């Protein structure tokens with residue numbers, strides 16, 4: 567059998583790395599400035615962490631999208647299908663609820679879901695995730711939305727749309743769900759199979775249906791916002807006022823409901839015009855009860871996550887330019903056998919302060935300089951019998967073509983003087 571990457575997974579090749587670095591460093595810059603601290607949870611957890619927090623009706627559980635396995639110690643473990651539960655497990659385990667609120671945490675890394683692979687949908691993909699714990703104030707919802715918008719802006723994206731909705735408090739959601747059960751129940755035979763299943767488990771998720779027939783039916787219904795109680799309505803209003811005040815553009819979209827049961831009040835998504843059907847780059851919302859379900863004290867929270875692959879796709883659509891990794895400062899060319907170990911030793915010394923590559927076998931000067939050029943180096947240093955006799959290296963500036971000898975004794979000073987303005 568020819569071994570290949572598992573379906574739904576992919577390699578991030580060296581040429582792609584600068585884009586990933588660009589994205590992660592933009593996230594780190596924006597979030598760190600806002601006092602959000604990085605936490606790295608393990609890739610797998612006890613399955614209970616995800617099962618307890620996801621709620622019985624979530625897609626992850628219902629559609630068996632979790633990679634769950636039993637280890638040699640008969641423990642049921644799961645590769646994380648999202649960050650939030652693991653972060654909250656860590657929050658509880660390390661007693662972070664005693665820290666001044668809000669406790670702001672972010673993480674990055676791979677996520678695993680056993681979904682059907684298609685464009686923009688993988689089985690191992692990556693997310694940047696952010697959680698704000700401990701305050702119920704709309705100020706925190708607005709800060710969360712703003713930081714999501716700013717991180718993606720810092721990645722170089724334009725054409726971003728924030729869609730903002732509210733699912734109200736649990737009693738509003740209950741009232742709305744029972745309204746949906748009544749209305750959709752009457753037309754259940756016209757719904758797709760997936761929507762019928764959602765209708766049974768969590769009717770609000772039918773609003774998310776991709777099926778056109780379902781969407782036609784959904785279009786005739788009242789919306790979650792029609793069911794908000796006064797406090798939830800005031801909260802939603804306050805979030806909007808902060809966002810307007812902070813010049814974060816958004817549109818109200820009351821079809822934004824999140825896939826998991828624990829969301830309440832604010833729900834949001836961020837979309838990009840260029841990436842087709844899967845246009846959601848990320849989303850999030852306010853949740854409640856999640857920290858308790860993991861054994862901690864009652865703690866309100868807001869969180870979001872975005873998909874790194876989708877954002878990279880959007881960056882490509884927007885023509886975002888990312889600095890390429892530069893070639894080495896110096897490329898050393900051994901021109902006889904004795905020089906091979908000489909240049910390797912010199913490279914190893916110089917690497918404490920410079921990026922230095924070299925050829926691993928003897929080269930004639932023409933071929934050696936071509937290798938140096940191809941590596942993207944700024945300078946080439948040639949060493950052969952003639953140089954050894956004179957105790958020098960022949961240096962060539964690969965941009966200007968200027969060439970001269972430098973004695974071994976002067977080598978470091980020469981490089982220091984010539985290269986400090988380079989790197």
Ligand code: AMP
Nearest residue numbers: 686687688691846847848871872873876
């Ligand atoms: P979710 O945690 O389902 O709200 O997803 C948040 C974001 O992660 C989505 O908006 C996508 O950008 C990304 N995402 C979710 N599932 C996948 C997947 N299977 N493959 C790639 N990206 C995904």
